[in-house]
Amino acid sequence: MKKSLMIGLGTMLVVLFGMISTSELMAYEEVDVSNGGSISGTITIEGQIPPPRVFALIQFPFGPFCKKISDGDGNVRLKEFIVDKKNRGLWEAVVSIRDIKKGKPYRPTITDFVAVDCMFHPADVADDEQFVVGEDGKLRHEHPNVAIIHNNQRMNMVNRDPIVHNIQVYQNERGNIILNSPLPISDEPRGGVLNYQRGRRISQMICGMHEFMQSWGFVVRNPYYAKTAKDGSYRIDGIPPGTYEVSIWHPHSKIYNKTVTVKANKNSRMDFAFNAELIKRPTYESQEQTRLDTATTDDHMLQEGDERILIGGE
Numbered sequence: 001m002k003k004s005l006m007i008g009l010g011t012m013l014v015v016l017f018g019m020i021s022t023s024e025l026m027a028y029e030e031v032d033v034s035n036g037g038s039i040s041g042t043i044t045i046e047g048q049i050p051p052p053r054v055f056a057l058i059q060f061p062f063g064p065f066c067k068k069i070s071d072g073d074g075n076v077r078l079k080e081f082i083v084d085k086k087n088r089g090l091w092e093a094v095v096s097i098r099d100i101k102k103g104k105p106y107r108p109t110i111t112d113f114v115a116v117d118c119m120f121h122p123a124d125v126a127d128d129e130q131f132v133v134g135e136d137g138k139l140r141h142e143h144p145n146v147a148i149i150h151n152n153q154r155m156n157m158v159n160r161d162p163i164v165h166n167i168q169v170y171q172n173e174r175g176n177i178i179l180n181s182p183l184p185i186s187d188e189p190r191g192g193v194l195n196y197q198r199g200r201r202i203s204q205m206i207c208g209m210h211e212f213m214q215s216w217g218f219v220v221r222n223p224y225y226a227k228t229a230k231d232g233s234y235r236i237d238g239i240p241p242g243t244y245e246v247s248i249w250h251p252h253s254k255i256y257n258k259t260v261t262v263k264a265n266k267n268s269r270m271d272f273a274f275n276a277e278l279i280k281r282p283t284y285e286s287q288e289q290t291r292l293d294t295a296t297t298d299d300h301m302l303q304e305g306d307e308r309i310l311i312g313g314e
Helices: 002-026 063-069
Strands: 037-046 053-056 075-078 094-097 111-115 120-122 131-133 139-141 146-150 153-159 165-171 176-183 186-194 202-207 214-220 225-227 233-239 242-249 256-262 267-275 308-313
Touching: 037 094, 037 256, 094 214, 094 233, 111 146, 111 186, 120 214, 146 153, 146 225, 153 165, 153 176, 165 186, 176 186, 225 233, 256 267
Parallel strands: 037 267, 111 153, 146 214
Antiparallel strands: 037 233, 053 075, 094 225, 094 242, 111 120, 131 139, 153 186, 165 176, 165 202, 202 214, 242 256, 267 308
């Protein structure tokens, strides 16, 4: 009797979870947007750019293999703020429209990552975008580290390295782990379904063996989003006319929300500047002479600050 009751309860929970998961998709209606407008602009950063974090390879296993991405002095420099020198455009900021109820087709997709050369990054990143020639003429690894995530969808990772790794995905706003999976040497994808609490939008993926292997994710619930290019530019098309709340985010920043009005067959320009003085890494990610402070804090949730916003039309 008890066994039957437990089985029945388990079945009800699975059905209920499925209803909750699909309800988010059902709330979005696909309609004709032949008169749709667009939002475009440039995301920049003002002030002193936060420096790269430095990890000594000697502290981690398989250091001789991972040295391909080292700085030549036995360290991995995790460059999280890549800024265009000409206009200070910020690479890999995410711009997304919140709570839009209808529009162009939306098909949540599986997020595919690869582990290669001791780095995590989205699988669709071209090989020639992973390295750049520095001012000293040396080849430097430039880590693409932001992915778009669709809630309640699977995340896959393929390990292309001849060494083992580990996937740990954290729901960043609360610090709890939502996925922990070994990543052996194999062509078989590993991972699992990412289930975020309602309203939570930020995640961080870290290798359990190599802390410098990090990637960030931003959760979207509709097709109206974009990641900035290396010059900080972005564009979102096919938006039904109306007034919307738009989110702007980059790792180690809070989510900023701004209002923009989209007109039929018109482009609305929205430029935004992050204030570097307000960007503060959490204590557990701060470093002193490459040694990590293991204390944790909630002070990474920044307060609204001195940012600039320009909304207009053209």
